[in-house]
Amino acid sequence: MQLRSITRRCSLIGLACAFGISAFHAPALAQEDYPSGPVTILVGFSAGSSTDVASRLLAAQLSEILGERVLVENRPGAASSIATQAVASANADGQTLLMATVANTIGTALGRDVAYDFPGDFAPVALVGAVPMIVTVHPDVKATSMEELIALARAGEPMLLYGSAGVGTAPHLSAELFASSVGAEMTHVPYQGSGDAVRDLAAGRIDLVFAPQSSAASGIEDGSLRGLASTLSQRSAMFPDLPTVSETAVEGFDTSVWFGLVAPAGTPDAIVDALADAVNTALETDAVRDGMASAGIQPLGGSPADMASYIDVEVGNWSDVVEAAGISLN
Amino acid sequence: MSAILADLAGGFAVALAPEALAFCLLGATIGMAIGVLPGIGALATISILLPFTFSLDPTHGMIMLAGIFYGAQYGGSVASILLNLPGTASTAVTALDGYPMTKAGRAGVALFVTTIVSFLGGSFAILLMTLVAPGVASLAREFGSTEYFSIMLLALVAAATLAPGSMLKGLAMVAFGLLLGTVGTDMTTGSYRFTFGMLSLADGLSLVIVVMGLFGVAEILSNLAGGAPPRPTQETITLRSMLPTREDLRRSIGPTWRGSLVGVVTGILPGLGPQVASFVAYATEKRLSDTPEQFGTGMIEGVTAPEAANNAAVQAAFIPTLTLGIPGDAVMAVMMGALMLHGILPGPSLITNEPDLFWGLVASFWIGNVILLLLNIPLIGLWLNVLRVPYRLLYPAILALICIGVFSLRNNPFDIVLVVVFGVIGYGMGLLRLPPAPLLLGLVLGPLVEEHLRRALIIGRGDPMVFLQSPISLAALVATVVLIAATARRKPPVSNTKTQAGD
Structure with missing residues (x-):
């Protein structure tokens, strides 16, 4: 997996040189090379859920921005662990993405017995919204x-x-x-x-x-x-x-049902950045804003780094809650 | 009353507009088609089509999605009756007597009667919705976990003797179903039970998968193993061969009304749905019958009651969804999500805020049911031709459809493996003459009984007396005790003679 992503990055750079394009324009290049086919966003909840609604609104705009079809696939089950598992083992080429949610950070805090590491096996792209x-x-x-x-x-x-x-x-x-x-x-x-x-x-x-x-x-x-x-x-x-x-009541209290896009770990930075740009652009469109507003979803957005730190804080907070409340699943 | 008529007239003006009419026809036709196909259900279809409705007028979108939901109930019984393969989970009970009718060469009659009672059951619920939707809806609020537990217990006891044949085997299968119902996440603690480390089992066993395995795959396996059964030949399909006799009609009247009533009540109560409605309606008829031992041999009551009930239930399910914002089942939850996307909040204010939507939808139900009636009767002849398709073509096609349908539930390949496993289990059960219907009953009601028992006790702070303090719950518990006592007294004639012979 690691090796494949490195070779892929090398070939990207090679391509950049061959066409005489400056490496500073890596994101622009990524947009030319990526996506190389339909992009699938896996959603771990069923159709009609807030996560699904946000994903579909976003996917419609991303399709226009990226110039490739962006599909939403619902794979509900086990508090989204089934979808998360599928994306964790997908190719790190940006073609398969996950709409990660608060359920993922809580799952990590609860120590559910799963075959993946969240957030370790994923590359954050951008936060999308929160209810x-x-x-x-x-x-x-x-x-x-x-x-x-x-x-x-x-x-x-x-x-x-x-x-x-x-x-x-x-x-x-x-x-x-x-x-x-x-x-x-x-x-x-x-x-x-x-x-x-x-x-x-x-x-x-x-x-x-x-x-x-x-x-x-x-x-x-x-x-x-x-x-x-x-x-x-x-x-x-x-x-x-x-x-x-x-x-x-409680200063600093900040919880929500949030969701954001993540890619498998090892996805080239150029692709992650291009996707993050596309998400932020999509969140500015009226279609997404109005659709989310009527479903009670507040748009978030931001950079991959913003999302990474958001996830870290979330995992820490929920772990504290789980410990304080003495919740044990096993 | 005149206000209702005026509202309804307004609704018909909305629903009879050419565009609305087209969406109603489209929805009802798609629904009927997916109902006929084994495995592919309304939930998957509505989920897939949901995104296409985003760009539609919300009323038109709802008219189409609703048409799929109730249309599927019409189609679902076709494969149950003809091939013993339930098209939808809620028509599994219809196969109990519908398939024996086919074997006896009365498939045309069964399909014809089914279509008529589906229409009657649906119409009964729509009439209720038109007249008393808000009042009936508030009834649902009276039902908390305490009441649900006692009523589910009553339903479980009442329906435990659902299947024909040995009582002991029936009860054993109920118990097996209850055990299968414990698979999944423990609601109160969040821990996984009997998942054997497989995340795909974390949400329990899907009823659709179990039905498709036990009925569909198992039926095919047993026919392959035992050689194809003699095919019921339907040489000439005339209107006469489809028409029920005067006797059929006379015997259908009572079951139709009782089934409709059962369907309406279960439809209004969230969380029960058409499956429970059809089980309870069948069990009611068997209880009331003078000849309960003949159920399972092609009794027309065993077809009419559940079919009236499941159609009534799907129509009635719209009442709490629209007027209280309480989705009764997964399909309704998706519909509610669709409404909210359009900025419409289902709830008590919906009828006054969105009269066009509410009354347009109600009017479209009337129109949709008439469309389905008109569509179905001429199709009966066509469906009967399915019986002439050679098994070597029919079975692979059905297996493929089951796989597609099961996969479409949640895009999980594991579910295809699971349906095969249940197919093998069902084949084994067939060899041992263990009836599959009671197993389904245990699987449907078991998790509900457990969930509501535990929640009622948490809310009652651990005091079991809560079940006796609620009048509804008390009445259901008394009825349960009476039913058990009556069953214990009235020994089935067959076992009576056996004990006497044993003495």
């Missing part, structure tokens, strides 16, 4: 602000019940992070997805959910749910009046 979670309570819960919620959670009489999309999902670990940060204990009620959790929340069976805003939006708008704060460090574009958790 903030909204701290959502049932209207009967006696908390209209984060301060009041924290007081209730700390009192623990009875212990607050929080729903999530399942063990080891961003909504679960975000609630755990919140609880351990404010020194409270809450009881976890796992569901098969945020939609199910929000349904029981609206019926008043549980007290709160850290719900991706795409799941909570309709309930908050019709008044069957009450939103208290959003979980990204900046306010949600969908609910600009809601404060952030960081503003009100």
